[in-house]
Amino acid sequence: MAREQPVFLTDDVVARFLRYDELIPRLEEVLGKFSLSDSTEVVQPVRFVVPINKHNGYLGLMPAYITHEDTLCTKMVAFYRREGNFTLPSAQATVLLFNPEYGNVKAVMDGSDITHKRTAAVSAISAKLLMPAQSDILCILGCGQQAVSHYEILTQLFSFKEVNNSKVRVCSRRLETAERFAVNVKGPVKIFSSAEEAVRGADLIITVTNSNEPVLFGEWVKPGAHVAAVGACRPDWRELDDVLMRDAVIYVDSKEGAAVESGDIILSGAEVFAELGEVLNGTRPALRNKTTVFKSLGMGIQDAVAAKLVFDKWKSSQ
Numbered sequence: 121m122a123r124e125q126p127v128f129l130t131d132d133v134v135a136r137f138l139r140y141d142e143l144i145p146r147l148e149e150v151l152g153k154f155s156l157s158d159s160t161e162v163v164q165p166v167r168f169v170v171p172i173n174k175h176n177g178y179l180g181l182m183p184a185y186i187t188h189e190d191t192l193c194t195k196m197v198a199f200y201r202r203e204g205n206f207t208l209p210s211a212q213a214t215v216l217l218f219n220p221e222y223g224n225v226k227a228v229m230d231g232s233d234i235t236h237k238r239t240a241a242v243s244a245i246s247a248k249l250l251m252p253a254q255s256d257i258l259c260i261l262g263c264g265q266q267a268v269s270h271y272e273i274l275t276q277l278f279s280f281k282e283v284n285n286s287k288v289r290v291c292s293r294r295l296e297t298a299e300r301f302a303v304n305v306k307g308p309v310k311i312f313s314s315a316e317e318a319v320r321g322a323d324l325i326i327t328v329t330n331s332n333e334p335v336l337f338g339e340w341v342k343p344g345a346h347v348a349a350v351g352a353c354r355p356d357w358r359e360l361d362d363v364l365m366r367d368a369v370i371y372v373d374s375k376e377g378a379a380v381e382s383g384d385i386i387l388s389g390a391e392v393f394a395e396l397g398e399v400l401n402g403t404r405p406a407l408r409n410k411t412t413v414f415k416s417l418g419m420g421i422q423d424a425v426a427a428k429l430v431f432d433k434w435k436s437s438q
């Protein structure tokens with residue numbers, strides 16, 4: 121029998137086939153299965169990370185096997201702490217999708233769109249579960265690639281209100297980045313030069329920076345607001361300060377991952393209340409009335425369901 125040759129799917133092709141409305145239910149399903157106490161359905165070790173010291177970066181290997189849909193996948197993502205050179209990307213990814221029966225690679229995919237969309241979709245799931253019932257103002261700190269995908273899905277799913285001439289507030293380290301972001305996204309944005317001013321009064325706050333020290337301080341956060349914290353994915357990197365970590369109820373994607381990788385959790389000593397999957401399963405409550413933080417680190421199972429979705433749709437289009 122001739123060996124099946126892998127197909128290469130470029131970022132454009134992946135983007136064409138990856139839709140949020142199909143991705144979100146699959147992410148909810150797999151996060152729930154991951155958080156079942158006796159889960160044998162989902163096999164996903166904590167990301168294996170190789171330091172790239174010379175370039176201030178890390179290569180993360182993210183394998184996963186999902187039994188119920190027979191998906192075997194690994195993402196390889198290189199991510200960096202960029203200082204000074206802001207033209208280089210913070211993260212670049214490649215996804216391999218295997219034939220689980222034989223072990224050969226069926227598809228090699230550019231992992232950019234998958235990483236942007238699945239991360240934003242998981243933050244949207246956390247917002248759906250944990251942000252205040254009446255949420256008028258969205259604030260995004262950081263204006264890079266993740267900011268764009270978060271803006272897209274959050275403004276699609278939720279209706280923020282016009283308050284003081286702004287529905288969506290953004291703030292980035294450099295004004296030019298925020299201005300470029302405002303031109304790129306299709307919709308209204310108000311740029312703030314002060315993160316504190318952007319954050320005060322917001323109901324939903326997204327941190328998508330490549331900072332390694334706090335950019336969001338508990339003192340600024342409106343009681344009851346929800347924070348989805350996406351950056352700071354190393355044990356010595358921070359995006360959130362100790363006050364916020366101490367005062368908020370902390371949710372994570374994976375407790376095991378958070379204990380090893382999240383500087384915000386490890387260095388603040390904060391206790392994790394629940395995984396998002398436990399809330400989806402109904403085994404832990406969504407404390408919407410409290411100030412909540414969802415600390416996102418990213419999981420191989422999220423990439424796996426996205427890659428399978430893309431591959432199946434690409435295949436049926438052939």
Ligand SMILES: NC(=O)C1=CN([C@@H]2O[C@H](COP(=O)(O)OP(=O)(O)OC[C@H]3O[C@@H](n4cnc5c(N)ncnc54)[C@H](O)[C@@H]3O)[C@@H](O)[C@H]2O)C=CC1
Binds near residue numbers: 261329
């Ligand atoms: N949790 C997850 O699943 C994932 C997390 N990430 C992480 O998310 C973060 C954002 O990723 P990208 O958008 O791809 O990076 P990017 O490099 O495209 O954007 C980072 C943005 O943060 C801004 N920034 C840096 N320091 C800041 C500060 N002190 N205040 C305000 N803004 C600041 C930069 O100016 C830039 O606009 C990175 O740390 C990345 O490693 C990336 C992929 C998945």
Ligand SMILES: O=C([O-])C1=[NH+]CCC1
Binds near residue numbers: 235
């Ligand atoms: O899950 C992911 O792809 C990443 N998490 C941190 C950097 C990239």
